[in-house]
Amino acid sequence: MPAAQPADILVLPRVPEPPPTEPDRPVARIGTAHRQLEGAGFPVRRPFPGAVAFREADPFLLLDHIGPIHWAPREARGAPWHPHRGFETVTYILDGAMRHTDSHGGGGLIRDGDTQWMTAGSGILHDEMPPEDLFRHGGLFHGTQLWVNLPRRLKWTPPRYQEIPRDRVLLLASQDGGALVRVIAGELAGHRGPGVTWTPIDYLHASLSPGARLRLPWRPDFSALAYVLVGSGQVGAERVGLRAGQVALFGPGRAVTVWADRQQDGEYSPNLEILVLGGLPIREPIVQWGPFVMNTREEIVQAVEDFQRGRMGSVPATPRAGGGQASAAQGVEPGKAET
Numbered sequence: 154m155p156a157a158q159p160a161d162i163l164v165l166p167r168v169p170e171p172p173p174t175e176p177d178r179p180v181a182r183i184g185t186a187h188r189q190l191e192g193a194g195f196p197v198r199r200p201f202p203g204a205v206a207f208r209e210a211d212p213f214l215l216l217d218h219i220g221p222i223h224w225a226p227r228e229a230r231g232a233p234w235h236p237h238r239g240f241e242t243v244t245y246i247l248d249g250a251m252r253h254t255d256s257h258g259g260g261g262l263i264r265d266g267d268t269q270w271m272t273a274g275s276g277i278l279h280d281e282m283p284p285e286d287l288f289r290h291g292g293l294f295h296g297t298q299l300w301v302n303l304p305r306r307l308k309w310t311p312p313r314y315q316e317i318p319r320d321r322v323l324l325l326a327s328q329d330g331g332a333l334v335r336v337i338a339g340e341l342a343g344h345r346g347p348g349v350t351w352t353p354i355d356y357l358h359a360s361l362s363p364g365a366r367l368r369l370p371w372r373p374d375f376s377a378l379a380y381v382l383v384g385s386g387q388v389g390a391e392r393v394g395l396r397a398g399q400v401a402l403f404g405p406g407r408a409v410t411v412w413a414d415r416q417q418d419g420e421y422s423p424n425l426e427i428l429v430l431g432g433l434p435i436r437e438p439i440v441q442w443g444p445f446v447m448n449t450r451e452e453i454v455q456a457v458e459d460f461q462r463g464r465m466g467s468v469p470a471t472p473r474a475g476g477g478q479a480s481a482a483q484g485v486e487p488g489k490a491e492t
């Protein structure tokens with residue numbers, strides 16, 4: 154798994170554990186991601202919305218987990234041109250590669266531990282596709298896409314694109330060195346990750362050695378969720394079991410704890426690979442229609458109209474690998490959450 158790795162975990166700064174008197178956050182619920190096809194037809198596991206509701210995941214809207222999957226030659230798929238308004242998409246690649254192009258001039262190829270952070274804000278068209286070599290020859294792909302909501306006052310912020318190469322991801326270690334913590338965005342005990350976020354969040358990818366424990370200080374005003382990418386472990390005050398494809402929603406508190414089972418399946422990674430995320434809840438009404446997330450139905454009607462009239466930008470009509478003809482209409486089918 155090529156996601157950011159240190160040469161020596163023991164030289165990394167350590168995450169100080171919360172004091173033993175601080176109870177671990179309890180587990181409010183465990184949910185299992187549902188499976189569906191996205192974009193031009195790639196399978197995702199989606200822990201939320203679904204198993205966890207919008208108001209529980211707040212300030213997050215959606216998490217898609219793609220792979221790990223071995224694409225056969227000409228099988229890799231992406232999400233051709235489609236619009237977004239009202240939130241941010243964060244694409245994190247553990248293995249393989251993805252090319253981003255957007256109508257605001259942002260874009261780039263990310264691979265093996267890199268992150269793309271796109272603030273759709275007032276509206277943008279983008280294209281998220283496997284690069285030509287991955288499409289042509291096939292290969293391993295593993296990644297996630299997280300949607301971070303924007304509050305009403307920021308829904309009309311101008312679009313912005315950030316690329317976070319893996320060597321900028323902040324690496325920390327647990328007290329005994331049994332867990333590696335990658336801070337993609339947010340702050341952990343004074344250590345700040347590279348992602349610049351409109352909405353205060355923490356977005357971490359941790360790798361726990363078999364049997365290891367990770368006890369994290371957590372802001373009491375932040376929500377807290379954990380999603381297992383690969384492997385199995387336990388979470389929270391009750392040490393509830395959590396395996397690949399499952400999400401845990403935590404109750405209140407100042408400490409989030411994860412344990413890795415002693416036996417891991419080991420095929421993809423010898424470790425428990427887990428995302429730990431949370432943020433300051435926005436607590437506003439959420440109306441989603443496909444790729445638009447606003448506060449009211451009227452704003453959704455306006456978004457569809459703005460998109461149809463070309464006010465979110467224009468698409469170059471070039472065919473490409475892995476998704477067929479460019480089609481800006483793709484992303485606005487009712488009830489379809491384009492990634």
Ligand code: MN
Pocket residue numbers: 232235237242279281491492
């Ligand atoms: Mn998208």
